Each structure stands twice: as structure tokens, then as C-alpha cells.
Amino acid sequence: MTTLFISDLHLEASRPEIGEQFLSFLEGEAAGAEALYILGDLFDSWIGDDDPNPHFAVMKGAIRDLVDSGVPVYFMHGNRDFLIGDRFSEETGVTLLDDPETVDLYGEQVLLSHGDALCIDDVQYQQVRLMTRSAEWKEMFQAKTLQERIAFAEDARQKSKAYNETVGDDIMDVNQDAVVGTFRNRGIDILLHGHTHRPAIHDVILKDRSAKRIVLGDWYEQGSVLRWDENGPRLEVLPR
Numbered sequence: 001m002t003t004l005f006i007s008d009l010h011l012e013a014s015r016p017e018i019g020e021q022f023l024s025f026l027e028g029e030a031a032g033a034e035a036l037y038i039l040g041d042l043f044d045s046w047i048g049d050d051d052p053n054p055h056f057a058v059m060k061g062a063i064r065d066l067v068d069s070g071v072p073v074y075f076m077h078g079n080r081d082f083l084i085g086d087r088f089s090e091e092t093g094v095t096l097l098d099d100p101e102t103v104d105l106y107g108e109q110v111l112l113s114h115g116d117a118l119c120i121d122d123v124q125y126q127q128v129r130l131m132t133r134s135a136e137w138k139e140m141f142q143a144k145t146l147q148e149r150i151a152f153a154e155d156a157r158q159k160s161k162a163y164n165e166t167v168g169d170d171i172m173d174v175n176q177d178a179v180v181g182t183f184r185n186r187g188i189d190i191l192l193h194g195h196t197h198r199p200a201i202h203d204v205i206l207k208d209r210s211a212k213r214i215v216l217g218d219w220y221e222q223g224s225v226l227r228w229d230e231n232g233p234r235l236e237v238l239p240r
Helices: 016-027 054-068 086-092 123-132 135-142 146-164 176-186
Strands: 003-006 035-038 073-076 095-097 101-105 108-113 190-193 200-205 210-215 223-229 232-238
Touching: 016 054, 016 223, 054 073, 054 086, 073 086, 086 095, 123 135, 135 146, 176 190, 176 200, 200 232
Parallel strands: 003 035, 035 073, 073 095, 108 190, 190 210
Antiparallel strands: 003 223, 101 108, 200 210, 223 232
């Protein structure tokens, strides 16, 4: 049996090809998996569990079908869908994870994270992240009408796109000191995350040992999956 990991699909109605590939993935490979982990940014934006978006409803239904078939699905919030809550969990059957969260994979202790908390060189982003994760901000946002939240999310996406075009790629990547500190503080040898859209398996040299940092890819042009079984992890492309 194989455990599957994906992230950064950024599902939205304007890019139906991503949704179609995701549905095929759920009905195909994922149906025979031991478990599926989604490490954030499944959706390009999430304004609340009460959003009636029909495209998202289809995706939620497909996840529910997978869970009902006997495959457990675990979900970790990303920077685009951090407002996903208990109602989503109840509707889809997913188990919500903390960020970070340690799991046992075939005898290996692996730390899972979305990855954005490691990008500390992007000071402006980290300030926004701190604000929007607060209970006060979430309460304020969710008190808005559905249309107000839709407008807010679209404005935020446009501002984020403009900001990203002015910031160097190195600023938006993980900070190496933060990575090393995570290995040291958590006492783990494997870190698995998404967010940066730079799929790779990196060797990390620590003072007392070697470690690995595995980065999941996005699904903009093709799919990306990490397959993990008793033989270890394999990071692979899913052609569209």
C-alpha cells in the first residue's frame, strides 16, 4: 500500500483542467491508496465553509466519496485556504491537521507542513500571515456578507499577484536557517512541505546528522504527487 501527498492545486472554476485532473486522481490512484494527505492550498481561495461555489461543491463531493470508500484523507491549511473549518471537515470527512504535524510513515517520523511559515525572509507576507491567522481577524472576516468576502478575496489575490511580481524568488523561498532550526527543534530527519512550488528532494547537512527536505509541486501545468511506501518516498510528475 502507498500513502499519497499532494498540495498547491489552487482549484478554481476558471482553471477547470486542474479540477478535472484532481477528480481523475481521486477516482484512480487515490482510490487504492492507504491514505491521502493534502498539505494546503487545495483551493486558490476559501472565503468560508458556507461558500456555495458549485465548482468547489463537486470537489468536496469527490473527496467525500473517497473517504466513504475507506481511504482516509488528511487536510492541512495553506495560505489560500486557511479558513477551512469544521463544517468542511464534516461535509468531506477529512481529518484536519495542525501545521506542523509529525506522522509515522512506515517507521519514519516525518514532519508535515504547508511550508509558508518557513519563508521568513518575506517579512511583509509573514506580517499578513500573523494578522489573518488571529481569531479576531477571522471573526471580523466571517462576519462579512458572502459578496463582501468574495470581493475581498479577489482584491487580495490581485494584490498578492502584483506583490509577487516585485519580490525576488529567493525571498519567497524557505529560509535555510529556519529549515535547520526546524530539524533541530523538532528532532526529526525528514521534513515534507509544499507552498514554494519547487518540487525536489533536498539533502540537508546538520551538525550531527543528515536530513531530507521534500518539497511538493503545484498543479498549474501538471500534477505533482509524492508516493510513500515501505521502500521510501518517490516524488513524481502527473502528466496532464
